[in-house]
Amino acid sequence: MAYDFDFLDDCLDAGRYSTRAADREQVAGDASPHEPRRPDAVAWPASTAEVSRVLAAANDRGIPVTPRSGGSSLEGNAIPVAGGLVLSTADLTSVDVRPDDLSATVGAGVVYDDLNDRLARHGLRFPPGISSSDVATVGGMVANNASGFNAVRYGETRDHVRALEVVLADGRVVECGSDVVKSSSGYSLKDLFVGSEGTLGIVTEVTLALSGIPAEKRAAIVSFPDVGAAARTVADVVGAGLQPGAIEFLDAFTVEQLRAYADVALPESPTLILELHANNAGVDEDLAFARGICEEHGAERWEDASDGEMDEIWQARRDALPAARAYDAEKDVVVIGDVVVPISKYPDIVTAVADAAADLGVPTPSVGHAGDGNLHYTPLADFDDPDAMERAHELNERVVETAIDLGGTSTGEHGVGTGKRKFMAREHGPAGIDLMRSVKETFDPKGILNPGKVLPDD
Amino acid sequence: MAYDFDFLDDCLDAGRYSTRAADREQVAGDASPHEPRRPDAVAWPASTAEVSRVLAAANDRGIPVTPRSGGSSLEGNAIPVAGGLVLSTADLTSVDVRPDDLSATVGAGVVYDDLNDRLARHGLRFPPGISSSDVATVGGMVANNASGFNAVRYGETRDHVRALEVVLADGRVVECGSDVVKSSSGYSLKDLFVGSEGTLGIVTEVTLALSGIPAEKRAAIVSFPDVGAAARTVADVVGAGLQPGAIEFLDAFTVEQLRAYADVALPESPTLILELHANNAGVDEDLAFARGICEEHGAERWEDASDGEMDEIWQARRDALPAARAYDAEKDVVVIGDVVVPISKYPDIVTAVADAAADLGVPTPSVGHAGDGNLHYTPLADFDDPDAMERAHELNERVVETAIDLGGTSTGEHGVGTGKRKFMAREHGPAGIDLMRSVKETFDPKGILNPGKVLPDD
Numbered sequence: 001m002a003y004d005f006d007f008l009d010d011c012l013d014a015g016r017y018s019t020r021a022a023d024r025e026q027v028a029g030d031a032s033p034h035e036p037r038r039p040d041a042v043a044w045p046a047s048t049a050e051v052s053r054v055l056a057a058a059n060d061r062g063i064p065v066t067p068r069s070g071g072s073s074l075e076g077n078a079i080p081v082a083g084g085l086v087l088s089t090a091d092l093t094s095v096d097v098r099p100d101d102l103s104a105t106v107g108a109g110v111v112y113d114d115l116n117d118r119l120a121r122h123g124l125r126f127p128p129g130i131s132s133s134d135v136a137t138v139g140g141m142v143a144n145n146a147s148g149f150n151a152v153r154y155g156e157t158r159d160h161v162r163a164l165e166v167v168l169a170d171g172r173v174v175e176c177g178s179d180v181v182k183s184s185s186g187y188s189l190k191d192l193f194v195g196s197e198g199t200l201g202i203v204t205e206v207t208l209a210l211s212g213i214p215a216e217k218r219a220a221i222v223s224f225p226d227v228g229a230a231a232r233t234v235a236d237v238v239g240a241g242l243q244p245g246a247i248e249f250l251d252a253f254t255v256e257q258l259r260a261y262a263d264v265a266l267p268e269s270p271t272l273i274l275e276l277h278a279n280n281a282g283v284d285e286d287l288a289f290a291r292g293i294c295e296e297h298g299a300e301r302w303e304d305a306s307d308g309e310m311d312e313i314w315q316a317r318r319d320a321l322p323a324a325r326a327y328d329a330e331k332d333v334v335v336i337g338d339v340v341v342p343i344s345k346y347p348d349i350v351t352a353v354a355d356a357a358a359d360l361g362v363p364t365p366s367v368g369h370a371g372d373g374n375l376h377y378t379p380l381a382d383f384d385d386p387d388a389m390e391r392a393h394e395l396n397e398r399v400v401e402t403a404i405d406l407g408g409t410s411t412g413e414h415g416v417g418t419g420k421r422k423f424m425a426r427e428h429g430p431a432g433i434d435l436m437r438s439v440k441e442t443f444d445p446k447g448i449l450n451p452g453k454v455l456p457d458d
Numbered sequence: 459m460a461y462d463f464d465f466l467d468d469c470l471d472a473g474r475y476s477t478r479a480a481d482r483e484q485v486a487g488d489a490s491p492h493e494p495r496r497p498d499a500v501a502w503p504a505s506t507a508e509v510s511r512v513l514a515a516a517n518d519r520g521i522p523v524t525p526r527s528g529g530s531s532l533e534g535n536a537i538p539v540a541g542g543l544v545l546s547t548a549d550l551t552s553v554d555v556r557p558d559d560l561s562a563t564v565g566a567g568v569v570y571d572d573l574n575d576r577l578a579r580h581g582l583r584f585p586p587g588i589s590s591s592d593v594a595t596v597g598g599m600v601a602n603n604a605s606g607f608n609a610v611r612y613g614e615t616r617d618h619v620r621a622l623e624v625v626l627a628d629g630r631v632v633e634c635g636s637d638v639v640k641s642s643s644g645y646s647l648k649d650l651f652v653g654s655e656g657t658l659g660i661v662t663e664v665t666l667a668l669s670g671i672p673a674e675k676r677a678a679i680v681s682f683p684d685v686g687a688a689a690r691t692v693a694d695v696v697g698a699g700l701q702p703g704a705i706e707f708l709d710a711f712t713v714e715q716l717r718a719y720a721d722v723a724l725p726e727s728p729t730l731i732l733e734l735h736a737n738n739a740g741v742d743e744d745l746a747f748a749r750g751i752c753e754e755h756g757a758e759r760w761e762d763a764s765d766g767e768m769d770e771i772w773q774a775r776r777d778a779l780p781a782a783r784a785y786d787a788e789k790d791v792v793v794i795g796d797v798v799v800p801i802s803k804y805p806d807i808v809t810a811v812a813d814a815a816a817d818l819g820v821p822t823p824s825v826g827h828a829g830d831g832n833l834h835y836t837p838l839a840d841f842d843d844p845d846a847m848e849r850a851h852e853l854n855e856r857v858v859e860t861a862i863d864l865g866g867t868s869t870g871e872h873g874v875g876t877g878k879r880k881f882m883a884r885e886h887g888p889a890g891i892d893l894m895r896s897v898k899e900t901f902d903p904k905g906i907l908n909p910g911k912v913l914p915d916d
Binding site: 098099103144145151155156159172174178182185186194211212235238239286340373374409411414415428435439440441454 | 581798913
């Protein structure tokens with residue numbers, strides 16, 4: 001369908017929208033292997049008022065609007081699959097820090113690393129610890145309920161959202177929540193918007209609860225004889241109530257890829273990266289305790305890491321995805337897996353990936369924010385080999401279904417986008433899906449907001 | 459309106475409902491000063507299936523259903539103001555603890571203290587720390603998003619809810635969430651039910667995230683020269699990122715009442731109760747740091763408290779409400795105030811209560827979960843003195859409006875019930891209220907669930 005976008009002249013300052021092919025191409029895809037699609041236009045509003053005018057007008061005209069900011073999503077969340085307009089929140093970059101309240105109110109377009117650079121002067125941090133920290137924005141993180149390395153101690157994005165400013169499909173602006181640590185006042189609309197991927201409204205401003213930068217950090221890299229031992233160690237560390245700042249799992253294949261990609265000096269074994277945070281000297285007691293658990297599970301190598309080494313190690317961990325992509329020139333990443341299971345089931349899901357990879361003959365490195373029970377796996381295949389592609393997708397389906405059957409979830413932090421829609425009914429059941437559909441119809445009766453995402457087709 | 463309740467014979471086992479006046483009287487009120495009202499019948503279903511059958515049949519007949527469990531609510535939340543049926547979840551008392559997952563799945567009727575007794579053998583705890591811990595149930599806590607003494611470190615009930623089983627108005631059963639620490643899978647329906655006070659569905663089962671019982675605790679009672687110094691100390695302790703296990707404020711009037719009620723050995727000064735939790739020896743470092751902040755603000759007396767003394771101190775804190783009620787035989791508590799402000803505004807709200815009390819001539823002790831920015835205040839008046847009663851209500855309105863104007867919320871943990879409905883529009887604005895109404899209509903089109911609560915009249 002072709003739309004006439006002249007109405008945007010009345011909604012936006014000059015130069016704040018475009019129908020040029022090159023501009024539309026910039027916002028056609030995200031960071032996932034999902035197929036891009038060019039929208040018909042792209043808008044970069046500079047204020048909530050502009051977002052409101054654009055949505056009201058698009059709603060009147062029934063034009064699909066796909067919100068976007070960093071474009072680093074991994075399940076097609078930001079791809080405008082129905083065409084229409086991409087509304088970028090990248091220019092909403094206000095930052096108001098209130099150190100005394102351990103909070104900040106920021107525009108949806110503020111980049112995660114930029115915010116944390118700004119907060120550091122106050123000894124504060126917005127701490128979920130995402131991989132795409134130099135690109136992802138606060139608005140996108142709220143939309144996907146993103147998290148990462150440090151969620152095991154500090155929680156996911158949801159846990160840090162005190163208040164939201166949201167523009168509804170018809171252009172109304174709603175303020176949800178306030179700058180307080182708790183409230184029992186009415187329905188928690190903000191929690192409904194968090195993780196709704198822009199299908200219920202477009203987040204323009206976020207009030208975040210911040211955490212202190214820990215005064216003390218300790219870290220270690222630990223190698224294990226097999227994935228089961230590593231996974232059981234994670235379950236025990238968390239079950240003991242240790243609350244590490246981060247606890248990451250890398251399988252031996254990932255370590256092999258990292259050695260090839262960036263000459264990382266680690267033995268090719270299942271590995272845990274452990275980081276402990278505290279504001280006092282108790283951190284060394286915790287480290288010794290964690291080491292004891294690792295040794296009980298047969299750890300073969302424990303290496304204390306200094307601050308400088310940690311930067312390298314974390315860079316290596318961030319490189320896991322590019323390393324997987326670079327490993328074999330013939331094969332690329334087909335799916336970026338993202339399941340979570342109850343922590344006691346972590347050994348089961350790690351094993352399930354390894355078993356499916358062997359059974360289907362799909363090379364599949366896996367890594368994970370293990371302390372959350374979160375596992376990422378990246379089946380590799382030649383995109384020109386339909387059989388290999390089918391097996392890679394089959395692996396993903398087996399793993400996601402196993403995760404759900406183990407009492408887990410189909411996505412821990414990447415969201416549903418287009419890629420996980422097919423698992424929604426299995427995970428949430430018919431009554432859950434019915435309720436979600438009712439909510440969508442209530443908030444967006446014309447279905448203009450990010451169509452084709454989150455909910456399965458009827 | 460008179461209803462025929464014979465249909466309940468087909469929904470419930472024998473003896474599981476009653477229309478006897480004495481039984482209806484038992485469930486007419488809650489623990490607040492709000493006026494009780496006898497329902498027309500009361501049901502005590504023994505299973506989710508029974509709850510489902512009752513709701514489906516009541517919905518068909520348009521009969522109001524007010525859910526209830528412990529009846530310890532403080533804003534009329536459980537009072538059946540529209541008559542009809544009270545549905546008690548008190549008999550839903552299953553408990554399934556999974557220590558390895560740091561989680562438990564429990565029936566809505568499980569009492570808070572009973573659950574924590576059961577969890578103690580595993581070194582675990584459901585930690586919000588509510589005052590009415592021997593009466594309040596998990597279901598009621600979810601409905602009101604309750605919290606208390608320990609929320610400052612461990613969070614409110616919402617932060618501990620991983621999954622819910624909810625029966626909808628039409629009898630459908632929906633499972634929301636799963637036993638994982640994080641998820642980005644679809645709309646967070648569970649967060650919509652948490653704090654909805656049974657107006658969107660009736661919670662029958664809850665999967666809770668548990669915390670470890672801290673290995674180390676330290677505590678102190680600290681007296682200050684004035685309320686401002688005490689309140690500024692709280693803001694500084696929290697702002698420094700100390701994360702105390704509890705930090706409670708008591709004004710001098712409350713201490714005076716506690717001395718009269720239970721011979722509590724404290725000087726009649728504004729007082730903070732400070733408790734620090736840790737799993738390691740760092741706790742003493744934290745205690746010294748906290749003491750330094752107290753001294754900077756002119757603390758007049760710092761008393762370290764041993765474990766035995768702490769039990770007494772916490773009992774005294776729990777006695778604050780009965781002590782207020784007992785203080786003057788002519789006067790009773792008119793309102794149980796419950797506001798939260800941004801922590802930097804805590805001195806302002808404490809002062810606002812004191813100023814309003816002086817200005818209106820209403821004796822008003824105040825206490826609070828200060829680390830959350832949460833203040834409770836209890837204006838006292840003779841219920842037979844209309845002028846005094848009016849001034850007591852006027853005090854509450856001034857304080858709530860001040861809290862909202864300071865960027866806070868009208869209720870931190872008691873919920874809206876009937877008492878806070880009048881503040882909803884001011885707090886959430888027209889768009890927020892419209893959305894909440896739409897959600898209510900979507901979930902409960904006939905309006906049978908806990909009518910007259912949460913949302914204001916049109």
